[in-house]
Amino acid sequence: FLRKDRIPHIWCPGCGIGTSLNSFCRALADSGMDMDQIAIVSGIGCTGRTAGYLNLDSFHTTHGRAIPFATGLKLANPNLKVVVYSGDGDLTAIGGNHFMHAARRNMDLMVVCVNNFTYGMTGGQVAPTTPLGPTQTTMPYGNFENGFNLPFLADACGAVYVARWTVYHVRQLAKAMKEGLQKKGFVFIEVMAPCPTLYSRRNRLGDGVDQVKYYKERSQIKNGAETKDVGLTFQGDIVVGKFVDRERPTWLDSMNEHFGKVLGDKFQTYGG
Numbered sequence: 403f404l405r406k407d408r409i410p411h412i413w414c415p416g417c418g419i420g421t422s423l424n425s426f427c428r429a430l431a432d433s434g435m436d437m438d439q440i441a442i443v444s445g446i447g448c449t450g451r452t453a454g455y456l457n458l459d460s461f462h463t464t465h466g467r468a469i470p471f472a473t474g475l476k477l478a479n480p481n482l483k484v485v486v487y488s489g490d491g492d493l494t495a496i497g498g499n500h501f502m503h504a505a506r507r508n509m510d511l512m513v514v515c516v517n518n519f520t521y522g523m524t525g526g527q528v529a530p531t532t533p534l535g536p537t538q539t540t541m542p543y544g545n546f547e548n549g550f551n552l553p554f555l556a557d558a559c560g561a562v563y564v565a566r567w568t569v570y571h572v573r574q575l576a577k578a579m580k581e582g583l584q585k586k587g588f589v590f591i592e593v594m595a596p597c598p599t600l601y602s603r604r605n606r607l608g609d610g611v612d613q614v615k616y617y618k619e620r621s622q623i624k625n626g627a628e629t630k631d632v633g634l635t636f637q638g639d640i641v642v643g644k645f646v647d648r649e650r651p652t653w654l655d656s657m658n659e660h661f662g663k664v665l666g667d668k669f670q671t672y673g674g
């Protein structure tokens with residue numbers, strides 16, 4: 403699934419993004435889906451490079467706008483499975499508004515957020531996911547803002563599938579991604595990943611190896627856990643698992659049903 407003409411990649415040694423991509427490639431292979439029917443959209447940032455490395459129809463879009471771009475793509479070609487693959491800053495700061503509304507509408511997208519709790523590419527500024535405490539370039543005395551709990555946010559906005567795994571949990575992550583590819587509606591998968599050049603060092607979690615060790619030793623798998631209880635502080639255990647798996651009409655389903663009722667024979671169902 404990788405574009406050989408784009409190798410070597412630009413990710414730093416010990417970065418977790420490549421591991422997440424490996425799980426995604428496994429999910430693609432296991433899904434049995436037609437690769438011509440899958441498109442991947444990324445925003446800006448280190449994770450945003452992903453779209454350029456995959457041998458799929460891929461779009462590397464502007465900062466924070468991966469979800470609206472993906473929405474347009476999905477509505478223009480409803481037969482496509484559209485995956486958004488981007489980072490925590492791109493999806494939940496600059497693109498935070500789009501994230502909320504796509505989940506609220508139950509837009510049929512799979513959104514993978516590689517969360518390294520910082521702005522990696524631009525030098526380690528505080529992100530909306532940075533936990534309380536660690537120093538960042540824009541928080542030299544430590545972060546005092548509450549960070550987003552992304553599974554809770556996605557759940558509260560209406561996502562039909564919500565999971566969190568770390569790059570230690572490669573098999574569970576690949577399974578979640580496969581389920582996400584096969585699920586209809588707004589799917590959200592958070593992948594905790596080290597950014598060893600920036601965040602981990604400042605948080606005294608050590609290098610990438612140390613941080614994955616932390617994921618291994620402190621993760622508690624709690625499938626079905628209430629998302630409000632799965633917050634993250636890096637001072638204790640990390641709760642991972644599949645938290646939400648429910649059914650709800652997608653935006654297209656609702657639109658077709660509504661206009662079918664209002665307009666009757668004058669309306670032609672759009673998409674699937």
Ligand code: SF4
Pocket residue numbers: 412413414416417418419448449518522523596597598599600
């Ligand atoms: Fe990965 Fe951080 Fe390097 Fe970006 S800056 S490639 S997130 S390790």
